[in-house]
Amino acid sequence: MAEGRRSAAAVGIGDRIGPRGFELDRARLVRYAGAALDFNSIHWSDQAAERAGLPEVIAHGMLTMALAGRLVTDWAGDPGAVEDFSTRFSGMVPVGVEGPAMVVVEGTVTELLDGGRVVVELTVEAGRSAVLKAARAVVNLAPSSPGI
């Protein structure tokens, strides 16, 4: 991180990022709910999840997306490098009381754009099924000028 933003010159199409695993437990979901001000009870109450027809509490989709973002921002060396970040939510991440769920994120550089920007496509899986689809980040690897 302290080394600053990754240089676009050293990045090519097909470069792999990760894979990296992230553990999600109930405490993480409660903490995320508070910080993100998202108190939908299906993310912390088994009873609420059951009423909604879910097997158990599920992680916030935005928390899963944020984990994918961590892979990208750590790789880029600067959270401000991500200009455009999008995904579809294609599956749920159940988080039981007995142990954490594992979310595995992997990225691939798929396009080199102008101005030192690159496209990173991400696969995000839990229990070997995709929970995010078409997850894509446009990352600006050109150094930003101070004082913008």
Added chain:
Amino acid sequence: MPLNRALVGRSYDPGPPFDVSRQKIREFAAAIGDEAPVYADLELARALGHRDIPAPPTFGSVVSLQMGQGPRRDPRLGLDYSRVVHGEQRIEGSRPIYAGDTLVGEVTIASIRNAGGNELLEILCALATEAGEPVCRVTSVLVSRGTAPGSDRG
């Protein structure tokens, strides 16, 4: 019941401005388990070219969720939250969100469309500073399960 498509294009009151503090950014970064030092080190943030502590890329969605309650709660729209799941999300930044920003939003129902028996409700939240500097556009697509016109459950 299908969603009320007469509301497509309608703008909603985003509520009060969202003050982004360094403390809130640190809290959010910690909540997603992100221990990158830039979220707590102003000198490092400035060395990276930032005017203040930057927020993680998905933080715009936190702000848009607060400002986007208008359409979610509009009884004329007819959204039944027990049928709703999050379908898609996009954050397009003109620049990062920084500590010290006071953000205002323009909240609009951008589209409602069918996807099988479901409906997809697209809510756009354009965030800018109070001074009018564009910051980011946050697009949230909510899936309203089984409410498409003609659907058995609709």
